[in-house]
Amino acid sequence: MKEMHSRYIESSSNQRGISQLNRKRLLLLHRDLQGPFTVDAAMHRWDTDRSETQRLLAHLTAQGWLVRVTRGIYATVPLDASQPDRWLLEPWVVATKVFAPCYIGGWSACEHWALTEQLFRSVVVVTAATNLRERHAEIQGTEYVLKTVSAEKLFGTRVVWLSEQRVLVSDPSRTLIDVLDDPALGGGIVQVANVLATYFAEPLRDDLLLLTYAQQLGNKTVYKRLGYLIERLGIDAPDLLPACHERMSSGYSLLDPSAPQKGVRRRRWNLQINVTLPDEQATEGLPS
Numbered sequence: 001m002k003e004m005h006s007r008y009i010e011s012s013s014n015q016r017g018i019s020q021l022n023r024k025r026l027l028l029l030h031r032d033l034q035g036p037f038t039v040d041a042a043m044h045r046w047d048t049d050r051s052e053t054q055r056l057l058a059h060l061t062a063q064g065w066l067v068r069v070t071r072g073i074y075a076t077v078p079l080d081a082s083q084p085d086r087w088l089l090e091p092w093v094v095a096t097k098v099f100a101p102c103y104i105g106g107w108s109a110c111e112h113w114a115l116t117e118q119l120f121r122s123v124v125v126v127t128a129a130t131n132l133r134e135r136h137a138e139i140q141g142t143e144y145v146l147k148t149v150s151a152e153k154l155f156g157t158r159v160v161w162l163s164e165q166r167v168l169v170s171d172p173s174r175t176l177i178d179v180l181d182d183p184a185l186g187g188g189i190v191q192v193a194n195v196l197a198t199y200f201a202e203p204l205r206d207d208l209l210l211l212t213y214a215q216q217l218g219n220k221t222v223y224k225r226l227g228y229l230i231e232r233l234g235i236d237a238p239d240l241l242p243a244c245h246e247r248m249s250s251g252y253s254l255l256d257p258s259a260p261q262k263g264v265r266r267r268r269w270n271l272q273i274n275v276t277l278p279d280e281q282a283t284e285g286l287p288s
Contacts, residue, residue, distance in 0.1 A: 026065050029076050035165040036075045036097035070139050091142040093165045095125045102127035103157045103168035106185030109175040115195045124185055156213050172204040177213045180222045189256035189275050193229050200235045207240045220249035228269040
């Protein structure tokens with residue numbers, strides 16, 4: 001499991017004196033608004049108008065009592081922090097507020113569930129936010145990789161608590177379905193194959209739940225990649241294989257959409273094998 005905690009880095013303190021009224025306002029934020037909060041949340045808590053709230057937030061941030069996470073989102077700084085102007089929040093907590101509604105997924109969830117030993121510096125966020133135009137964002141020095149989906153596809157999650165904040169992360173089965181749907185979220189199909197092998201070797205395995213999630217997601221190419229990799233890796237799944245074959249879509253799909261469109265086509269799974277997996281000789285004898 002990944003260790004989660006808020007942190008701060010070395011910097012000179014900019015924390016100055018504070019008026020009695022602003023101290024009361026600040027204490028209200030500490031008491032009632034744990035974690036990142038919006039301008040609207042502060043406005044309602046202080047009973048001030050938007051203009052005054054924005055002015056107060058900017059002032060308290062300049063004095064080192066608050067930190068601006070991103071546009072329109074702030075967080076309180078621990079009162080005993082020695083470097084308040086460089087206070088950094090736990091990235092998963094930041095993502096939950098900035099990209100809401102969302103969950104942590106892809107390789108970040110793979111790390112959380114110990115489905116991979118590979119470490120990634122960026123955080124994958126699956127979000128139904130409607131105001132996002134980019135697939136990448138950087139906040140407080142952390143890079144976020146964003147996958148936008150419709151709100152009804154935010155299913156298959158578990159709650160984890162970080163810094164007393166509720167964060168959603170895709171459960172192991174949803175994590176596997178997500179990286180089969182979009183292999184780039186798992187670091188590419190080679191890494192996805194490793195994740196799949198680990199999943200099927202662990203108590204986390206749930207064949208029926210995989211089929212349920214794949215149906216809910218609605219991308220029939222998932223069945224192709226799942227079935228092909230199960231056969232390719234020699235995994236014992238006598239009920240899962242025929243179910244995948246029955247439900248897969250017609251027409252050919254790429255094993256890894258991010259790789260060049262080339263390679264042999266395997267009719268059994270309607271897949272173009274455009275990425276060479278390790279120990280390719282293991283495919284000898286597989287149906288074409």
